[in-house]
Amino acid sequence: xxxxxxxxxxxxxxxxxxxxxxxxxxxxxxxxxxxxxxxxxxxxxxxxxxxxxxxxxxxxxxxxxxxxxxxxxxxxxxxxxxxxxxxxxxxxxxxxxxxxxxxxxxxxxxxxxxxxxxxxxxxxxxxxxxxxxxxxxxxxxxxxxxxxxxxxxxxxxxxxxxxxxxxxxxxxxxxxxxxxxxxxxxxxxxxxxxxxxxxxxxxxxxxxxxxxxxxxxxxxxxxxxxxxxxxxxxxxxxxxxxxxxxxxxxxxxxxxxxxxxxxxxxxxxxxxxxxxxxxxxxxxxxxxxxxxxxxxxxxxxxxxxxxxxxxxxxxxxxxxxxxxxxxxxxxxxxxxxxxxxxxxxxxxxxxxxxxxxxxxxxxxxxxxxxxxxxxxxxxxxxxxxxxxxxxxxxxxxxxxxxxxxxxxxxxxxxxxxxxxxxxxxxxxxxxxxxxxxxxxxxxxxxxxxxxxxxxxxxxxxxxxxxxxxxxxxxxxxxxxxxxxxxxxxxxxxxxxxxxx
Ligand code: SF4
Numbered sequence: 014x015x016x017x018x019x020x021x022x023x024x025x026x027x028x029x030x031x032x033x034x035x036x037x038x039x040x041x042x043x044x045x046x047x048x049x050x051x052x053x054x055x056x057x058x059x060x061x062x063x064x065x066x067x068x069x070x071x072x073x074x075x076x077x078x079x080x081x082x083x084x085x086x087x088x089x090x091x092x093x094x095x096x097x098x099x100x101x102x103x104x105x106x107x108x109x110x111x112x113x114x115x116x117x118x119x120x121x122x123x124x125x126x127x128x129x130x131x132x133x134x135x136x137x138x139x140x141x142x143x144x145x146x147x148x149x150x151x152x153x154x155x156x157x158x159x160x161x162x163x164x165x166x167x168x169x170x171x172x173x174x175x176x177x178x179x180x181x182x183x184x185x186x187x188x189x190x191x192x193x194x195x196x197x198x199x200x201x202x203x204x205x206x207x208x209x210x211x212x213x214x215x216x217x218x219x220x221x222x223x224x225x226x227x228x229x230x231x232x233x234x235x236x237x238x239x240x241x242x243x244x245x246x247x248x249x250x251x252x253x254x255x256x257x258x259x260x261x262x263x264x265x266x267x268x269x270x271x272x273x274x275x276x277x278x279x280x281x282x283x284x285x286x287x288x289x290x291x292x293x294x295x296x297x298x299x300x301x302x303x304x305x306x307x308x309x310x311x312x313x314x315x316x317x318x319x320x321x322x323x324x325x326x327x328x329x330x331x332x333x334x335x336x337x338x339x340x341x342x343x344x345x346x347x348x349x350x351x352x353x354x355x356x357x358x359x360x361x362x363x364x365x366x367x368x369x370x371x372x373x374x375x376x377x378x379x380x381x382x383x384x385x386x387x388x389x390x391x392x393x394x395x396x397x398x399x400x401x402x403x404x405x406x407x408x409x410x411x412x413x414x415x416x417x418x419x420x421x422x423x424x425x426x427x428x429x430x431x432x433x434x435x436x437x438x439x440x441x442x443x444x445x446x447x448x449x450x451x452x453x454x455x456x457x458x459x460x461x462x463x464x465x466x467x468x469x470x471x472x473x474x475x476x477x478x479x480x481x482x483x484x485x486x487x488x489x490x491x492x493x494x495x496x497x498x499x500x501x502x503x504x505x506x507x508x509x510x511x512x513x
Contacts, residue, residue, distance in 0.1 A: 036243075043294070046080075051082065052185070056113070065089050065113075066245065066246045067253070068113065074111075077177040095130050112150070114149055146193065149167075152273075162209045166210035204225060252299075255303045257305070257310055264369030272439075289319075326349065334372060335372040351391060352389065356396075357414065360414050409458070432447065
């Protein structure tokens with residue numbers, strides 16, 4: 014495998030090299046990791062650096078590969094194309110390339126990255142020693158790995174911690190002619206590694222009959238924290254701290270209960286030990302709690318007390334308004350926040366309750382009033398349209414709720430409105446997707462009620478309908494979806510297929 018040749022001409026770009034240098038210089042390493050390693054391994058996060066460096070799964074993958082002695086280097090989408098952050102090496106020089114796919118559009122970005130490097134996106138066009146072995150991993154593999162079957166030579170299903178030692182073992186010591194076949198056969202021995210390189214139909218069958226299954230690591234076995242702190246992350250200088258995986262609630266549209274459960278929690282003792290150890294070794298401004306619904310974590314209050322003692326701020330990835338406490342709001346205020354982000358999903362109590370969120374508009378207003386008394390000045394609210402059983406009254410209720418927040422509580426309001434996309438494996442997976450025309454109609458009704466109640470100045474962001482439609486197609490697509498993905502990448506690149 015080593016010695017895969019460059020597949021297309023590569024032109025060094027000093028400007029991009031310097032930009033990566035600055036990004037790397039600003040990263041603080043939370044744990045020391047060995048330099049170098051063998052074999053060379055490109056770990057791609059097919060989105061921007063700020064998003065990738067905020068993804069704890071990506072940190073874990075790098076850490077565990079490094080621990081196994083692998084020479085892993087990171088790649089992100091733009092603005093620096095196809096040069097590794099660590100060594101400024103071109104992607105096409107790496108014999109192994111794996112991508113962390115968190116969301117559907119990332120798969121498309123990954124194809125674009127491969128295309129820029131002159132690497133064919135279809136596995137069957139990459140047979141032979143000339144090409145690198147391509148792997149896929151990340152959260153999306155727990156939802157619909159079938160979409161990646163025509164692209165990846167191997168797919169890591171679910172949590173990587175228990176799979177990485179086997180992966181490293183398969184690649185170590187195998188290189189040279191004929192090794193590709195023995196590597197893919199060795200990879201196939203693991204129950205959570207799907208190997209389309211041994212046949213796409215076979216891979217599909219192994220998924221369907223449950224021979225290959227998603228790996229679920231107990232939370233206590235994970236490292237528990239991020240390995241870099243970067244001012245360029247979407248959270249700023251933040252230590253990522255893991256509290257739990259999966260979710261014990263059952264919202265029917267959400268992939269957490271169906272694809273990432275059971276609920277696994279790190280003990281408070283372990284979380285506090287991790288936090289204090291990291292705080293004594295590296296500087297950071299705040300902690301980003303990696304958990305679905307922070308309010309559900311039983312040790313949250315003592316954790317917030319400890320953060321206050323350590324003079325660290327906090328950011329919650331997700332907040333359910335029904336479990337929001339004054340203590341949580343105070344922690345946000347101490348961290349300098351003046352706005353609160355919540356996801357009521359629906360404007361009416363009836364439809365919200367169908368979504369698994371049995372709290373009323375009155376409860377939302379009461380909680381926001383409490384938050385306002387603690388100094389919160391703005392509420393950011395996330396809604397979905399196109400939900401099962403939705404009526405025009407449900408849409409109007411979104412505007413009415415926003416109006417009450419602004420007029421009764423005198424809080425600033427911003428709305429983010431997305432389209433419901435049914436996902437495989439969820440309780441609402443068999444519900445219809447409203448499509449572009451259906452969503453457009455709902456957006457029109459909502460825009461008119463918002464403008465009637467809140468005037469034209471209301472801060473509202475509507476999601477892209479084309480992207481929602483693409484998300485729907487990709488999240489249900491099988492191996493054949495590669496045709497659509499390739500066509501879209503070609504369109505994006507204006508027909509260019511050479512390395513840029
Ligand atoms: S939406 Fe939140 S509370 Fe509901 S299942 Fe998903 S993570 Fe849990």
